Amino acid sequence: MNVLEVKDLGINFGGLRAVDHFNLTIKKGELYGLIGPNGAGKTTVFNMLTGVYAPSDGKILLQGKNINNLSCHKISQLGIARTFQNIRLFKDLSVIDNVKIGLHERYKYNLVDSLLRTKRYFNLEQQIEDEAMELLEVFRLHTYARVKACNLPYGKQRELEIARALATHPILLLLDEPAAGMNPQETQELMEVIKKVRKNFDVSILLIEHDMKLVMGICERITVLNYGSVLLCGTPEEVVNDPQVIKAYLGD
Amino acid sequence: MSEVSQFLMQLVNGINAGSIYALIALGYTMVYGIAKLINFAHGDIIMVGAYICLFAISSFNLPIWLAIILSIIVCALLGIVVEKIAYKPLRSASRISLLITAIGVSYFLQSLFQLLFSANPRPFPTIINLPALSIGSISISAPYYITFIVSVILMSILHLFVQKTKIGKAMRAVSEDSQAAQLMGINIDKTISITFAIGSALAAVAGILYCSSYPMVNPYLGSLPGIKAFIAAVLGGIGSIPGAVLGGFILGIIEALTKAYISSQLSDAIVFTVLIIMLVFKPSGILGKNVKEKV
Numbered sequence: 416m417n418v419l420e421v422k423d424l425g426i427n428f429g430g431l432r433a434v435d436h437f438n439l440t441i442k443k444g445e446l447y448g449l450i451g452p453n454g455a456g457k458t459t460v461f462n463m464l465t466g467v468y469a470p471s472d473g474k475i476l477l478q479g480k481n482i483n484n485l486s487c488h489k490i491s492q493l494g495i496a497r498t499f500q501n502i503r504l505f506k507d508l509s510v511i512d513n514v515k516i517g518l519h520e521r522y523k524y525n526l527v528d529s530l531l532r533t534k535r536y537f538n539l540e541q542q543i544e545d546e547a548m549e550l551l552e553v554f555r556l557h558t559y560a561r562v563k564a565c566n567l568p569y570g571k572q573r574e575l576e577i578a579r580a581l582a583t584h585p586i587l588l589l590l591d592e593p594a595a596g597m598n599p600q601e602t603q604e605l606m607e608v609i610k611k612v613r614k615n616f617d618v619s620i621l622l623i624e625h626d627m628k629l630v631m632g633i634c635e636r637i638t639v640l641n642y643g644s645v646l647l648c649g650t651p652e653e654v655v656n657d658p659q660v661i662k663a664y665l666g667d
Numbered sequence: 668m669s670e671v672s673q674f675l676m677q678l679v680n681g682i683n684a685g686s687i688y689a690l691i692a693l694g695y696t697m698v699y700g701i702a703k704l705i706n707f708a709h710g711d712i713i714m715v716g717a718y719i720c721l722f723a724i725s726s727f728n729l730p731i732w733l734a735i736i737l738s739i740i741v742c743a744l745l746g747i748v749v750e751k752i753a754y755k756p757l758r759s760a761s762r763i764s765l766l767i768t769a770i771g772v773s774y775f776l777q778s779l780f781q782l783l784f785s786a787n788p789r790p791f792p793t794i795i796n797l798p799a800l801s802i803g804s805i806s807i808s809a810p811y812y813i814t815f816i817v818s819v820i821l822m823s824i825l826h827l828f829v830q831k832t833k834i835g836k837a838m839r840a841v842s843e844d845s846q847a848a849q850l851m852g853i854n855i856d857k858t859i860s861i862t863f864a865i866g867s868a869l870a871a872v873a874g875i876l877y878c879s880s881y882p883m884v885n886p887y888l889g890s891l892p893g894i895k896a897f898i899a900a901v902l903g904g905i906g907s908i909p910g911a912v913l914g915g916f917i918l919g920i921i922e923a924l925t926k927a928y929i930s931s932q933l934s935d936a937i938v939f940t941v942l943i944i945m946l947v948f949k950p951s952g953i954l955g956k957n958v959k960e961k962v
Contacts, residue, residue: 487850491851504847516851582851
């Protein structure tokens with residue numbers, strides 16, 4: 416079954432057609448790449464998938480369910496999580512609290528429980544704590560649990576953002592340029608992390624990336640976007656050898 | 668009365684006013700943190716709280732505890748309704764539109780209450796019937812120490828709420844980055860409503876405590892304490908909860924000492940001067956953070 420199906424998606428910003436007839440199908444467990452030159456509309460696609468922008472036309476189906484025009488938090492609850500091009504952690508919260516924010520939606524206890532500190536509250540808080548710790552261990556962030564998020568090194572902040580997104584238990588994870596600003600060694604580590612995430616969390620991944628080594632190294636299929644339209648869709652080998660793609664990136 | 672006990676007495680006055688300012692300032696600072704809005708109608712919620720408590724006791728003969736709870740609930744609901752009707756439609760508008768709307772809501776509430784209950788002040792019933800407390804040479808009247816105790820308790824509960832509960836954490840996440848918070852599954856409308864409800868509930872308590880010390884109710888009752896609490900919030904660092912408490916107490920004490928030792932007519936002017944000095948030298952407030960933009 417397809418996790419995500421996007422049909423003829425388009426959006427206008429005033430007179431500008433930013434994305435036009437965008438189609439995309441992601442299968443369960445797939446690691447999919449979305450590439451294209453700067454300004455091609457990749458992040459705009461992400462923003463439509465997560466409900467930040469309302470598409471002007473077309474359909475977004477998540478496991479067959481239409482999610483057009485749902486609010487961001489509804490879409491998050493239905494199973495799409497994302498990271499951002501420029502890191503947007505809750506900087507003043509501790510590392511573990513960042514992850515807990517993502518977990519909280521799924522643990523229900525009410526205000527009375529939390530103010531009266533009932534047994535139920537302590538049990539649930541313990542479960543949340545345990546799950547958050549487990550998640551941090553996957554990213555080897557558990558030793559930093561009580562540190563403020565803004566005090567982590569850059570590469571670790573990127574990984575924490577992925578951990579926070581995974582805390583919402585997504586079925587589809589969107590990574591917006593996860594390797595941006597990383598050195599080659601950090602990028603190498605990140606590739607391992609992404610592979611591990613897909614294996615351990617049973618999640619499909621769609622990623623935007625400029626680092627071709629990373630994209631070619633881990634993505635199974637790739638869509639190339641140029642001036643808001645799909646230029647090509649295929650395997651990494653097909654994409655690198657396509658003259659159109661080379662032209663879009665390098666010019667004539 | 669000796670110099671020392673005179674000074675202590677003024678300090679007690681300052682702490683009393685400061686507790687009330689702090690309670691009101693919490694509402695300003697929380698709403699600012701979450702909605703990036705200076706809610707100038709916040710002061711008038713105090714007035715509404717005082718009127719409701721007054722009528723519940725004098726017209727409907729409700730017991731005092733019930734009147735207080737009723738006043739808190741009505742004000743919390745009023746806070747939510749004001750946000751839904753006046754501020755929510757403007758959420759993507761510029762900040763200045765929101766600010767002007769808030770001033771409009773403030774005048775609306777004042778005029779509404781003037782129309783309904785006339786501008787004549789009404790006496791507020793005595794609701795705190797306890798003996799005065801004598802410590803050494805000074806005696807502290809019941810409304811004063813009750814105000815202090817109630818404020819400290821409420822502030823502690825609020826602190827626990829924001830630090831420890833799930834909704835509190837959601838509130839902190841929304842105040843840091845509302846978009847990222849939404850994308851983590853946090854319902855931002857609900858979070859904003861809760862923030863307004865809590866702020867307004869604290870304002871209701873502040874209104875009742877204020878009227879216990881100065882037992883006169885009129886439709887403009889909220890504006891001056893409201894403005895002073897706003898100054899307190901800015902002084903402490905707007906957006907910061909401990910800052911609002913600190914700012915409230917500092918402002919209350921400065922005001923009381925000015926009244927006693929400099930001039931009671933000049934006290935408001937001096938309080939506003941403190942604000943100006945603060946804005947010139949440390950615009951982010953005592954506990955506020957300087958947001959530096961990286962270039």
